Amino acid sequence: xxxxxxQQSLITARDVGLVACTSCGLVAHAADHVCSRCHAGLxxxxxxxxxxxxxxxxxxxxxxxxxxxxxxxxxxxxxxTQDSTIVGGVVDLVHxxxxxxxxxxxxxSVVIPVxxxxxxxxxxxxxxxxxxxxxxxxxxLHSAVEFIGRWSMIDVFVVAILVALVQFDVVASIKPGPxxxxxxxxxxxxxxxxxxxxxxxxxxxxxxxxxx
Amino acid sequence: xxxxxxxxxxxxASPVAEKRKRLPSLIWFMPLLxxxxxxxxxxxxxxxxxPLVTITFKSASGIxxxxxxxxxxxxxxxxxxxxxxxxxxxxxxxxxxFDKEVAQYVDTDAxxxxxxxxxxxxxxxxxxxxxxxxxxxADWDGDPGVPADKFSxxxxxxxxxxxxxxxxxxxxARAGGQLAAGAPVLTSGIEVGRIxxxxxxxxxxxxxxxxxxxxxxxxxxxTKTRFWDxxxxxxxxxxxxxxxxxxxxxxxxxxxxxxxxxxxxxxAVTDAHVYDVFSSEEIARADAFEEKETSNIPxxxxxxxxxxxxxxxxxxxxxxxxxxxxxxxxxxxxxxGSEEGVNLRIDMELSRSRLGxxxxxxxxxVRELLRQRVANGLRARVGSEGLFGQTVILExxxxxxALPAELTVDADGRTFIPTVASSAIDTDSGVDGLMxxxxxxxxxxxxxxxxxxxxxxxxxTATAEGVLAAEGMDQIPEKIDSILGEARTLITExxxxxxxxNLNATLSSADTALKSVNKEVETTLSEVRRLIxxxxxxxxxxSLNATLxxxxxxxxxxxxxxxxxxxxxQSLISDLRTGGSVENVNKTLAEVNxxxxxxxxxxxxxNLNATLxSADGALQSVDGxxxxxxxxxxxLMKExxxxxxxxSLNATLxSADSALNSIDSAVSTLxxxxxxxxxxxxxxxxxxxGYDTNSRFYGDVRGVLNDISSTADSFRSLARSxxxxxxxxxxxxx
Numbered sequence: 001x002x003x004x005x006x007q008q009s010l011i012t013a014r015d016v017g018l019v020a021c022t023s024c025g026l027v028a029h030a031a032d033h034v035c036s037r038c039h040a041g042l043x044x045x046x047x048x049x050x051x052x053x054x055x056x057x058x059x060x061x062x063x064x065x066x067x068x069x070x071x072x073x074x075x076x077x078x079x080x081t082q083d084s085t086i087v088g089g090v091v092d093l094v095h096x097x098x099x100x101x102x103x104x105x106x107x108x109s110v111v112i113p114v115x116x117x118x119x120x121x122x123x124x125x126x127x128x129x130x131x132x133x134x135x136x137x138x139x140x141l142h143s144a145v146e147f148i149g150r151w152s153m154i155d156v157f158v159v160a161i162l163v164a165l166v167q168f169d170v171v172a173s174i175k176p177g178p179x180x181x182x183x184x185x186x187x188x189x190x191x192x193x194x195x196x197x198x199x200x201x202x203x204x205x206x207x208x209x210x211x212x
Numbered sequence: 213x214x215x216x217x218x219x220x221x222x223x224x225a226s227p228v229a230e231k232r233k234r235l236p237s238l239i240w241f242m243p244l245l246x247x248x249x250x251x252x253x254x255x256x257x258x259x260x261x262x263p264l265v266t267i268t269f270k271s272a273s274g275i276x277x278x279x280x281x282x283x284x285x286x287x288x289x290x291x292x293x294x295x296x297x298x299x300x301x302x303x304x305x306x307x308x309x310f311d312k313e314v315a316q317y318v319d320t321d322a323x324x325x326x327x328x329x330x331x332x333x334x335x336x337x338x339x340x341x342x343x344x345x346x347x348x349x350a351d352w353d354g355d356p357g358v359p360a361d362k363f364s365x366x367x368x369x370x371x372x373x374x375x376x377x378x379x380x381x382x383x384x385a386r387a388g389g390q391l392a393a394g395a396p397v398l399t400s401g402i403e404v405g406r407i408x409x410x411x412x413x414x415x416x417x418x419x420x421x422x423x424x425x426x427x428x429x430x431x432x433x434x435t436k437t438r439f440w441d442x443x444x445x446x447x448x449x450x451x452x453x454x455x456x457x458x459x460x461x462x463x464x465x466x467x468x469x470x471x472x473x474x475x476x477x478x479x480a481v482t483d484a485h486v487y488d489v490f491s492s493e494e495i496a497r498a499d500a501f502e503e504k505e506t507s508n509i510p511x512x513x514x515x516x517x518x519x520x521x522x523x524x525x526x527x528x529x530x531x532x533x534x535x536x537x538x539x540x541x542x543x544x545x546x547x548x549g550s551e552e553g554v555n556l557r558i559d560m561e562l563s564r565s566r567l568g569x570x571x572x573x574x575x576x577x578v579r580e581l582l583r584q585r586v587a588n589g590l591r592a593r594v595g596s597e598g599l600f601g602q603t604v605i606l607e608x609x610x611x612x613x614a615l616p617a618e619l620t621v622d623a624d625g626r627t628f629i630p631t632v633a634s635s636a637i638d639t640d641s642g643v644d645g646l647m648x649x650x651x652x653x654x655x656x657x658x659x660x661x662x663x664x665x666x667x668x669x670x671x672x673t674a675t676a677e678g679v680l681a682a683e684g685m686d687q688i689p690e691k692i693d694s695i696l697g698e699a700r701t702l703i704t705e706x707x708x709x710x711x712x713x714n715l716n717a718t719l720s721s722a723d724t725a726l727k728s729v730n731k732e733v734e735t736t737l738s739e740v741r742r743l744i745x746x747x748x749x750x751x752x753x754x755s756l757n758a759t760l761x762x763x764x765x766x767x768x769x770x771x772x773x774x775x776x777x778x779x780x781x782q783s784l785i786s787d788l789r790t791g792g793s794v795e796n797v798n799k800t801l802a803e804v805n806x807x808x809x810x811x812x813x814x815x816x817x818x819n820l821n822a823t824l825x826s827a828d829g830a831l832q833s834v835d836g837x838x839x840x841x842x843x844x845x846x847x848l849m850k851e852x853x854x855x856x857x858x859x860s861l862n863a864t865l866x867s868a869d870s871a872l873n874s875i876d877s878a879v880s881t882l883x884x885x886x887x888x889x890x891x892x893x894x895x896x897x898x899x900x901x902g903y904d905t906n907s908r909f910y911g912d913v914r915g916v917l918n919d920i921s922s923t924a925d926s927f928r929s930l931a932r933s934x935x936x937x938x939x940x941x942x943x944x945x946x
Contacts, residue, residue: 051239178253
């Protein structure tokens with residue numbers, strides 16, 4: 001067993017042959033495949049969840065590479081054109097002593113995405129393992145990743161706003177670089193990855209030591 | 213473990229366990245998709261990269277890696293990726309990444325140059341580079357060619373873009389023109405082109421440069437177009453005053469050329485047509501009007517002596533006619549290494565038509581022809597022309613006495629005409645030559661003769677003084693006084709002796725004589741009028757001139773007579789002075805009396821009439837001079853009267869009569885002369901009618917005719933005044 005007592009005493013829906021609808025919360029028989037109220041698909045456990053997580057995560061990682069290699073912004077100022085990548089832009093901002101903005105850009109476009117990759121990867125690795133782990137911590141991490149994931153889009157929004165606003169022909173104009181699209185894709189993919197995660201599996205492990 | 217191994221009775225068999233397939237889910241296509249997207253992005257970026265081209269610059273002024281752009285027509289087509297030294301650090305190499313779209317045009321004919329901000333007289337260019345930094349301008353044509361990846365940047369922008377339409381011509385100017393690259397080409401004051409970088413010719417005497425004439429204006433270029441220097445200011449101090457000409461400010465500072473096509477009928481030109489740049493518009497226009505030979509004969513001469521003033525504009529004359537130009541003057545070392553120094557080789561171009569050589573025969577045949585002419589004595593020599601011989605020319609002359617020589621041809625195919633010694637007195641022209649010529653003027657002889665004349669004049673004066681200082685001169689007044697006293701007594705005697713009546717009668721007869729004279733004068737005047745009308749109709753001015761000349765000659769004889777008369781009068785006076793006796797006076801008076809008697813009897817009047825008649829005849833042509841003569845005669849008579857010697861009047865009249873007789877005889881030949889002159893005038897008229905009404909000769913003739921009619925006018929006015937006052941013939945005009 002090796003499971004703490006108070007957890008053992010919990011009875012899950014699955015234990016009593018029921019399945020809860022994840023979209024409307026209606027409890028149905030485990031044999032039902034469609035929710036009788038909201039017609040959503042019913043699954044007691046999403047056993048393809050981990051595959052989806054890994055797939056989205058890897059896709060996100062792949063597009064994150066060109067997002068960092070290619071220029072995010074193409075700034076034209078008085079006949080002088082400058083391409084800036086994400087990290088290059090942060091370095092430029094630091095050179096201009098705009099530390100706060102540099103920090104925001106750095107956190108939004110580097111720290112958060114990289115953190116998400118790490119956390120999702122960590123969750124996906126730990127979940128099938130039977131070794132002792134703190135299911136509560138994993139749950140918190142998952143919640144955090146789900147919450148914070150969308151904020152990575154702040155970078156894409158900044159680019160979109162700048163491109164829309166700074167169009168003064170010769171004097172100054174900004175165009176999105178190829179990295180912008182890649183970065184947006186990366187954020188979307190990691191968000192999908194986090195969503196694909198079935199948090200019930202965390203607790204199954206806590207209950208049974210191994211997901212079925 | 214238990215709970216899992218022994219499921220509760222309510223628990224359903226796990227549906228998951230049944231469904232568990234070990235096949236990968238479709239979701240794994242997502243990473244593949246992401247991979248594909250990334251790969252596409254990477255490939256897209258990579259494929260969009262054009263070729264990497266190396267351009268060599270002299271210096272990397274302002275070129276920044278990753279920033280400095282390559283632009284064509286101000287559109288970015290590439291960027292400098294790397295910049296570094298060329299091998300051996302002799303230059304700077306910039307590696308340029310071109311855009312994919314233009315890659316195919318970066319072929320061997322592409323040109324690159326650095327654009328920096330420049331300030332010239334024509335304005336500021338490349339001002340954008342002040343803010344954006346320098347950029348590299350590119351130019352290439354629109355045809356993909358052999359690709360190249362190494363280029364050398366131009367030091368200055370090319371004259372024209374490959375896309376600009378226009379004509380590229382070559383301008384050839386004398387060295388020293390203030391023409392700079394980029395200077396404008398003007399026509400009618402409009403900038404229509406640019407001048408490229410001037411280059412010195414091999415001999416250093418000429419500057420050649422390319423010029424580009426923009427598209428609509430290049431149609432104005434024909435083979436008859438002439439270019440001239442429009443640089444700066446030109447002063448011209450001439451008969452019309454000071455002329456100051458300033459072209460555009462840019463032309464003032466940078467120089468410029470203007471072209472014009474003063475002669476129509478030229479053919480259109482293609483690229484690389486060579487034009488000469490003349491120093492002024494006048495010269496250019498003059499050149500345009502002078503038909504250029506297409507096939508000039510190139511000849512050369514060798515001069516061993518220094519000749520100042522020989523240059524490219526030196527004329528080549530043959531029998532005084534310009535037959536060619538000097539096109540080059542080159543110093544060449546003498547062959548045998550003699551110590552004479554440098555020989556001058558003068559290359560000329562001779563016009564075929566001016567030399568009377570057909571344009572159809574070949575240059576070799578021309579050479580044979582020249583050889584023959586040289587054998588017959590054709591030689592070249594340095595000559596001079598101009599008022600003071602200040603202009604050096606080259607002369608071709610047929611000198612049969614020249615030493616035998618022959619035409620030579622050198623290794624380069626130049627034909628040399630033998631030379632002879634200079635015909636100029638001093639070819640070292642300039643001020644020295646001028647002074648030489650001035651010093652050769654016969655000024656000294658002139659001054660000598662002048663001083664001789666002055667000496668003889670002073671001799672004359674001395675003699676005159678001697679005469680005046682002679683003894684008895686101071687006694688003359690007294691003697692005259694006594695003579696007068698006696699004359700008075702004589703007069704009283706005369707009055708008492710009834711001489712007055714005689715005199716009265718004489719005067720009345722004189723009156724009748726004068727009346728008849730009047731009639732005669734009237735007929736004379738009508739004749740004069742007729743003559744004048746004839747003159748103005750016939751237009752035989754030259755005959756008139758000749759007549760006047762004859763009249764003058766006649767008057768000269770009159771003068772001689774008058775002088776003789778005067779000398780006689782003088783001798784008479786001297787007689788008076790020496791003799792001084794009253795008897796003489798008495799005798800004289802008796803003679804006067806007899807004279808009056810004669811007068812009364814009409815003989816003198818008849819004489820006078822005859823005289824007047826002959827005067828009338830003479831008057832037909834010599835009126836004015838005759839009047840003057842008569843005035844002189846009158847003055848003489850007055851003098852004589854005052855001198856108290858009346859006899860001299862008779863003598864004078866007699867001599868005047870004889871003079872007039874001689875005039876008469878002279879005049880009698882006039883009709884014949886006039887006839888001859890008329891014939892001359894007729895033939896002249898025939899000649900004149902042969903001339904075009906617009907010719908210059910006709911104009912001259914008309915001028916002469918005008919002169920004649922004005923002469924006739926003055927004759928008419930004279931005739932009128934005589935008519936009004938006939939006595940003016942005797943007394944002169946009042």
